[in-house]
Amino acid sequence: MEAFTVLTSPALPLDRANVDTDAIIPKQYLKSIYKSGFGQYLFDDWRYLDAGDLSIPVSSRRPNPEFVLNQPLHRGAKLLLARENFGCGSSREHAVWALADYGFRCVIAPSFADIFFNNCFKNGVLPVQLPADTVEALFQAVAADPKLEVTIDLAAQKVQWNRAEAAFSIDPFRKDCLLRGLDEIGLTLEHADAIRVYEAQRAKSAPWLFS
Incomplete structure (x- = not known):
């Protein structure tokens, strides 16, 4: 597992609450036990204009230009900014596999579903829980500047952007595992x-x- 120390990245703003694991990675893609290959199906139902089908190559499907993941301004972001109760629904670990395979190393939200939250740590993705008003401030900052860089310092347990800073808590054991990539x-x-x-x-x- 890749260690997590400091991440500096633009944030991709997914402005939806209660995003469940079926939205993160739909059920028809849960046929593999390997952690790779799921990134292309991340947020599949929102990402494409045509329905997902394993018999149809992704390259021939039509991206939804309105969905944030397809917008050039946010391409390459390794930080996902979300609303409350992110990762609710079924317990599929594939949801975190899809996020990690796409390239996300951190998710910031006001709250997470418990099983999804635990699965993040097992796969090198840092879930950062911040107060709702702080997350709202981040959304507003990203709306004003889509290329705004946000820094997550795990050792210091701080999130920084512009001149703002927010502290987050994390279990010491999980923190140590992420820092060492274990x-x-x-x-x-x-x-x-x-x-x-x-x-x-x-x-x-x-x-x-x-x-």
């Missing part, structure tokens, strides 16, 4: 030597388990 597998592998020693001892004490 998911649950990476954390386990830090104890690889101890695991090998245990397995060797176990093979001697209970050989029938290893036959």
Whole structure:
């Protein structure tokens, strides 16, 4: 997992509340267990003018020019700015996979659905929860200047834009994992030597388990 330390990026403003995981990545794309390839279907129902179908190449579909993800002003943004209750709905981890595969490293919102929030940390995406009035100020700043750069400093737990600054809270364990780029597998592998020693001892004490 890629470490998260400091991110400076323009923000893509998704001005909708209660964005559920089916809107983030529709159900017909949940047929793969690999984390790559989902970015092209991110916000599929809003992003394209024709319905999503696995038999139709994305290159032949018609982008919706009104949807923010397709607007050139916001191209290349690694920060998603959203409204309250982002990531509600079903528990599909593919929603975070799609955001990460598209290129988003951070989502700022007033609130998140719990399962989506937890899945973010497992996939190197930082969910930053800020008060609604602070998020509104960010939306207004981005509306005034779509190329406005926002800096998220995880170590300092601060979001900065223009001359404004906002602090956010984060669980210390999750913060450490993101800073070091460790998911649950990476954390386990830090104890690889101890695991090998245990397995060797176990093979001697209970050989029938290893036959």
